[in-house]
Amino acid sequence: MRLFTRPLGAACLVAALVIGVAACGSSGGGGGGSSAPGVTKTSVTVGGHFPLTGPAAPGYSEIPRAIDAYFRFINAAGGINGRKLKIIARDDGYNPTNTVKVTRQLTLQDKIFAMLNGLGTPTHTKVVDFLNASKVPDLFVASGCLCWDEPSKHPETFGWQTDYLVEGKILGQYIAQHFKGKKVAYFTQNDDFGQDGAKGFDQYLKSQVVTRQTYEPGDTNIGPQMAKIKASGADVIAMMTIPAYTALVELAGLKLGFHPQIAVSNVGGDPTTLAGLLKAFSKGKAGASLIDGIITAGYLPPTGEASNSWVKLFKKIHAKYIPKLPFDGNVEYGMAVGYTFAQALQKAGKSPTRQSIVSAVEGGLQPGPGLVPFRFGKDSHAGYTGVQIGKIKNGTIVLEGQPMTTDDGSGAIKPYTKSQAAAPANGIPAGT
């Protein structure tokens, strides 16, 4: 086989280069005379990286569609300060290499105003330095990692959802109070999600722990861990799991004839998602009744709480723009993020700049649909600061007691007594 023919080779090289150049013809963005990239007189464009395909896509891919739906709803009512909001969602398939690529595409080619709700810890940690070096606001990362709250190192980056340590603390205290002296097993994901959560559990449950089991995401055989948990005689399993593993634990328990109380973090406790997963995993044999009684936590009103003004608003938008999606925790999450961004943009002024929106968030935001306040400030880039405990009953979460707030240290857990403000009818945050 001839590897290289001389004149041909040269011709090919040149041709390859021409293709390369032609291929790279970029689509420029941004409008002239505007206050910031991605901002024109009539629009503000943000972007985000989400797993739209691949194993992480079911569930999470709903989030950008919900943000988009929320934006379209408020655009129909005139937008924010006369500007329509637009989100460009690019698919990273939960692969960090792709996250790096699409983040560059969003900032360099699409010329977005800000990154909004970039999803995932292993993915987003790879672009935080780039976004901060490029001075692109990196708003409301979709992950409960503590690592977004580093204002001195990453002044552009802000968290949004309650972090896993705070959630672990509040769940841990609840278990300690309601299951005094009972044996507790941990079942956590073997990464910072599970580890941060377990640190929170440990502040209240250390003396009750009988076994600590972990799983690697992707390895669906959790039989050995469940056998050990059963052998330990645990009465309660405290879990930091994604929905698939909450469902697997339920099914493994069914197989082993082992029915301890399950307490799971917000991430893995969405009843709609769990019911769907259980049905799929058991090929229709296991019903939604299996998840009844699960203890979980939330910082947003339960999707089944029909009387809540925010749930009503989100349901209305859902029915109008994305009726084909299930109205679940992911959709609510996306819309709540959309609201939070709208609020920040409004606070950023009539001609928003990247600097002014960062200052706006640092100036503090109203919780909106949240049950607990944000911690945003000059020295804190952490989002929601607590959760309310609830139990799954008939496919929805029924909240118990009061919302609780706490910090990432050893600070006490305090009830939050301020009642939630009603949702604005047109979705546009009330003027500040």
Add this chain to the structure above:
Amino acid sequence: MATRVDVSVTRGGAARRVVDHTLLRHLAIAVAAGVVLWLITLSLGSFDNIQLATMGYYFVAVAGLTVLTGLNGQISLGHGALMAIGAYTTVKLQSGPGWPLALILVVAVIVTALAGIAAGAAAARLRGPYLAGATLALAVGLPSLADKFPKFLGASNGITVPPPTVPSSLGATFPLERWQAWITILGGLATYVLLANLVRSRVGRSLRAVRDDEIAAELCGLHVPRTQVLAFVISAACAGLAGGLFVVVNNLAAPGSFPLSLSVAVLTGVILGGLGSLMGAVWGAALIVLIPTWSDDLSKAMNLSQNVQANLSIAIYGLVLIGVMLAAPRGLQGLIERIVGLGRGLRANQQRSRGPQRPGKEEKSEP
């Protein structure tokens, strides 16, 4: 053919010597390509320079695999894992003793080549689907090693390193992306020169001899398993460099970055470009970088719902692959050679048909 030599003789000896001398010729091509690429990077925007840099590291990986598969007949579905070895070596060294990047890349190549010896020794005993299966296991299994050594390899989150520093002599406003493109282009050109010479050398001939007929090769005195391991090591060294350049471009090493689909993408590049051809590796690398970007833009431009959009781009990618395979079973390079060959054949035919009518000088000049 004789006429062409006559022309070059009349044009002068120096040019002819460069063209006929393997090493000089490849060096000349590399320098010419380097100059053109350098000019291109100056005209490109930041994101496009990154795309070019991405093509650069994919070219290195694809070129390495095309030598293994095209010239030695061994298949590997594990090149993504070998790239991971190169990448992890690079990030560990970059966050370590403060060595210059060039040295780090060389070490990454050596480490991966050593891993290639182990993998190659196993591979030399396996054939066909068994070899594919074994290398597949490497691709699936190796990245999860990071979970077993969370302190050292950063578990599922991986390790992040700062981007390479642009030399201050280039000026304060010099774009980082262009610098990253330059580094990978340099790596790609070095790979090209080394591989192009290697495959035209005795080693290259023995690789092909083993591929074509192992018994005949053995009868000629070739040590077949050793040749096969050697091919694997060469290929692994390239994957190691590709992994190092991957870090230069993406500044990270994480298990999620080296999924099975990466190994498949590299193999796809080999097949698309043309099995066994270095020029084909250029095409292949360009296609595996550009097709997803294009199909993504295309599906976005069609203004469909987000769910359809995301999956459509994968479908378009698949359709393009099928289309290329049907239109050009020997890859793009094969297609080009066929078209050029067709042109030559036509010209030759015309000459031959004119020949009997005008017997004269032309006829005599043919040997």
